[in-house]
Amino acid sequence: MELNASLSLVRPEIILSFSALALLLLAAWKDQAGRLISILAVAALGAAAAFTASALGSGASAPAFDGLMVNDAFGNFSKLLIYIAAAVSLTIAPRFLEKAGAMRAEYPVLIVLSCIGMGIMVSATDLISLYIGLELQSLSAYVLASFVRSDGRSAEAGLKYFVLGGLASGMLLFGASLVYGFAGSTSFAAIGLAMDKEVGLGLIFGIVFILSGLAFKISAAPFHMWTPDVYEGAPTPVTAFFASAPKVAAIALLMRVVLEAFGSQVLVWQQIIIAVALMSIIIGAVGAIGQQNLKRLMAYSSINNVGFILIGLATGTEQGIAAMLVYLTIYVAMTLGGFVCLMQLKDKDGNYREEFADIAGLSKTRPALAAAFAIFMFSLAGIPPLFGFWGKLVVFNAAVAAGLLPLAVIGIAASVIGAFYYLKVVKVMYFDDAADVIADSDDKVLVWTGGILAAANSPLGYFAIPVLGVWTAVAAKALF
């Protein structure tokens, strides 16, 4: 009976597991079924998202499997975001992978499997479920990074990601073993109780290692070195996936660990989070300046944005967490939009282009694409009329309210540096002489997805604020 109750709480994961297995079987029976299986995988994600949304609507919070996982508003909100991001990266992929000769059925299957892992990550309340979820997600990601195996860069990206990801997992596990040893339990609640009493040196070591491992997974500085290489080498739809769904999952996981397990001793981890946030913001902004490749640029932009998101965590308040979730939601829309635009940069022979020189004067040849790109860039830079501004505003508000004024001031200053390279993209597109290499896009799916995401990032997005505000507030409450 207890097991039945627990199983009904992880319904989205179960739906996705069975769909992944069924799709794998279908792929074995039917050759060249990549597109069909992609569509079915999106349908499975939709079904899982529907269950998650209904659970989010009820707002209940219930532990499953004797405290290994929890089904609460925070987890459900993050899951919803993850499923949507994964569905978008499945939808935009087929044309690109077909061109690369790699549209195989394993792509959607691996994305669905990785979504199961991410669902476990965001609802984990035990170090064991944390690690299992994280590893399921990461292992699928390593394979996805080198999915186009005929391309040397893709293989290199997969290998780099695998080796460095293994190192990060090792650090995380080492930290987890120390925390288990000194707190006496793997459950977040019990670790929280143990930390209430006293925090010894061993426990602090454990916390530092766990935070380092997770900082790697969210590509926060100083553990960001892999990001530009992996983002550049991986196939663009996979990069879009990496920059959105797994990032949401890992950041949500970090929030839950920090607040539920280590929440009673804010001072122990607050400095670490502040340092990581500042380094990410500054390295993300400065590192992007010299980049010639647009995918590398987006990688640095994601490091930069993770820094801003972590400012919300550094506050350790409910307002800060709600602000982080708002920022995360907007960030997913911005970054997916940016990659959708990147994928439309095809020359007349159908080759994908991703250099700065290729988009020179894009506004003259492809005005709509250039406008959409400009919207995403302005939004990422956080320039007021666009929706990206709102995310930065709520995060800085939370930081000021929690008394972290210097952090907010440095963050704003660095976001001005960051604005430089976002604006450089716009300048190259609008004011440089036309290079005229980019042909008209023939992929209607990309055009529509890009259009919808651009509309969401335009001032129209502000209509979503009431709904977003209520949901993030409910989700943030679940952690306290």
Place this chain on the structure above:
Amino acid sequence: MIQLVSFYIFASIVIASAAMVIFARNPVHSVLWLIVAFFNAAGLMVLIGAEFIAMLLVIVYVGAVAVLFLFVVMMLDIDFAELRAGFVKNVPLGLLLAVVLAAELVLGIGAYQAGAVALGTPEAGAATVSAAVPNIEAIGGLLYSKYVFMFETAGLILLVAMVGAIVLTHRKSHGTRGQSISSQVQRRPEDATRNVNQPVGQGIEL
């Protein structure tokens, strides 16, 4: 008494075979000595009442890791004489490592003498296992009740590893002839053979 005797037998064989792993000239022999060491270490585990770890040592280390080592050693044609050629050049580095390890030993013994580290105690609700239940049964009980979902998810991780290995390495080559079971089953005797009334002295037609 018998326990003490078997402890000394197992312990001395572990140490002796570990020394042989290092001193054996042939790398294949080294791996075989390693397997002997693992078996005897498993015996030691049984002696202290950790049957589960003993079985794990045999199944995982002997069955998988050591055999994998053996395959690697046999398949890679490594010239060990050549590897040893740089011995004199690398002596300073080796000595440095030895000093570091010795210092770690001293520190470790010092820390051991200083007394136990205060580890956390499990909270009151944690499952306590009665001494009457063998530890394999206790682990199995937990694995298939509280941790059943994690256990199944670990299965999914293995599935991902398998799918990943196939995606990244499997190639459809055109030279091979695959088996088509349905056409094999559908084939009738009359498709494959024919009866010929062969006249004598005419030669045969193929």
